[in-house]
Amino acid sequence: MTGNASPRLISALRKRFLEIQGRLPLSSKILKFCSRSGKSERTVIGCYKSKSILKASPRGDGFTFLTVRLLESCILMNSFFSCLSVVVVLLIGFATNAQAGIVSVFVPGFANPYLAGMPNGTTAPFGDTAPQQSPLLIVGLDINQASYLSFSATGSASYNNSSFFGPDGGFLFSRGAENGISGLRVTVSALIGVFLDSRIPTTISAPNDLDFEVLTRDFLTLSPKLKQVFFIGDGMTGSEVTQKFYVPKGATRLFLGTADGTQWVNNAGGFNTNITSHDQAAIPEPASMVIFGLGAIGFAYRNRRKFMK
Numbered sequence: 001m002t003g004n005a006s007p008r009l010i011s012a013l014r015k016r017f018l019e020i021q022g023r024l025p026l027s028s029k030i031l032k033f034c035s036r037s038g039k040s041e042r043t044v045i046g047c048y049k050s051k052s053i054l055k056a057s058p059r060g061d062g063f064t065f066l067t068v069r070l071l072e073s074c075i076l077m078n079s080f081f082s083c084l085s086v087v088v089v090l091l092i093g094f095a096t097n098a099q100a101g102i103v104s105v106f107v108p109g110f111a112n113p114y115l116a117g118m119p120n121g122t123t124a125p126f127g128d129t130a131p132q133q134s135p136l137l138i139v140g141l142d143i144n145q146a147s148y149l150s151f152s153a154t155g156s157a158s159y160n161n162s163s164f165f166g167p168d169g170g171f172l173f174s175r176g177a178e179n180g181i182s183g184l185r186v187t188v189s190a191l192i193g194v195f196l197d198s199r200i201p202t203t204i205s206a207p208n209d210l211d212f213e214v215l216t217r218d219f220l221t222l223s224p225k226l227k228q229v230f231f232i233g234d235g236m237t238g239s240e241v242t243q244k245f246y247v248p249k250g251a252t253r254l255f256l257g258t259a260d261g262t263q264w265v266n267n268a269g270g271f272n273t274n275i276t277s278h279d280q281a282a283i284p285e286p287a288s289m290v291i292f293g294l295g296a297i298g299f300a301y302r303n304r305r306k307f308m309k
């Protein structure tokens with residue numbers, strides 16, 4: 001498999017590309033790029049492999065795209081180890097695909113979580129009104145399909161347009177429930193959130209308050225209830241471990257805001273926030289992954305032999 005790219009290889013590649021053209025619209029471009037004259041077969045195959053991986057998106061439909069491409073390139077490879085390496089990449093892609101989506105938003109300091117799900121015109125003490133001070137409704141993530149969420153946040157916000165704090169907030173304070181949404185004890189100006197179902201939150205009474213003086217901001221996982229306001233902060237523990245926020249059963253909406261007692265209307269700043277949804281059900285058990293990997297190698301080798309005859 002050294003020397004210049006043989007007409008047989010190019011012809012075989014082209015045939016395969018034509019067969020899957022509808023699904024893999026970039027293939028002909030990759031082939032054109034990879035099969036320039038003077039390249040060895042090994043170079044062509046290696047180029048095809050790396051370009052395939054680079055061009056494929058690891059998420060959503062891109063995963064199917066990646067899987068087909070990697071199997072295609074695995075079929076054409078020379079050694080057990082190069083095939084194995086592709087399967088490893090494929091399995092990483094599989095795990096990556098467990099991230100159902102990422103949404104990036106700016107959560108303004110004036111976002112009052114106690115106006116979550118409340119109709120326009122709803123007022124809150126000392127000047128807050130929906131939708132002007134309503135919290136940010138996260139769109140673009142299937143909250144009800146997610147097992148848990150993770151967050152990352154940067155920026156600073158102020159509860160009084162004077163003292164600014166990062167996403168983890170400043171001094172501890174407590175506040176009570178409002179509009180059927182729980183109170184909490186948390187650091188002022190911190191990034192906080194609340195899950196709702198499709199109902200207006202006033203239709204049932206508020207759950208218990210979470211106390212982040214007791215829970216601390218360094219929890220690894222948190223399982224807030226529907227309508228229970230929870231601390232998010234920068235989304236990481238003090239030792240930079242990404243925290244997991246389990247989605248309560250029945251949740252269809254996530255709102256983000258900042259921690260304050262009253263009067264979000266005089267707040268300032270805000271947080272650039274990334275929200276990632278994770279579907280744990282999509283991550284196979286380690287044993288299944290090994291079986292899948294061995295199966296993929298076997299499949300690829302059987303096809304490679306057939307294909308190269």
Ligand SMILES: [Ca+2]
Nearest residue numbers: 159160263264
């Ligand atoms: Ca305020």
